[in-house]
Amino acid sequence: MFDIGFFELVLLGIVGLLVLGPERLPHAIRMGSAYMGKIRRAVMNVREEFEREVNMQEIQQRIKQQMDESGITEAHKSLQDLKSGVESQHILPPDPKPAAAKAETDPDTAHNPTRPENEAEPLPETTPPRPDKESPKA
Template sequence: MFDIGFFELVLIGVVGLLVLGPERLPHAVRMGSAYLGKIRRAVSSVREEFEREVNMQEMQQRIKQQMADTGLDEARQSLQDLKKQVEAPTSAPNKAALGENSIGGGLPQASQDPHDDPDTRHNPTAPENEAEPLPEPAAETAPEKDTPKA
């Protein structure tokens, strides 16, 4: 990284021993190596994140290229156009009034019978399906008063 050889390291060690002394030099070396390790980890994490971003960009470009090559963009566009056509209201109001769809077939008209309930159209109420009325409560008789015995 910095291209420091063995003799340069020995020279730095001797100068550090003379400046810091034998008591503080081991602590300074530990602290220096700890800071150097933190710096290396930070640099490697930044490099890995950068490489990850570059790879993601490359993959996105490849996917776009493959979609263009296979015609998926055209298929997506045609599906979106079809969706717009389906969701768009019919242009002719007379077709909607007659119940005709865009293919040309007519829809069955709903009956205008006021007694026609859509909830019971497929399961009409029949006498056997109707609930039985509750029985009338029995008439209560007045309790007999006890006559006092004389």
């Protein structure tokens, strides 16, 4: 990142020792290295995100190119045109029988219509017997 050699590091250490003193120099070095680590991580995250975006755009371009070469886009467009044409020309008539009349003539329910006499009776409620509480022994 920075082109700093050994001589420059020694010079920075001597200047830091003179300016900050021996008590505050270790803390300043730790804080400086922590900030440098944060900056490096942020730069790496931005770089990775940029590379992901570029790769995603390249992949999208390749997919579009392959779709154009294989003719999928034309087939999809023609199917959409056909669908819109059928929907605009072929309107289904409304159902002449209401839903209740339809249920009575339905072959699945004609043999067993849903009437109150055909419904199952509810089960009686039973509670399990509770053991009697034992009286404390005196």
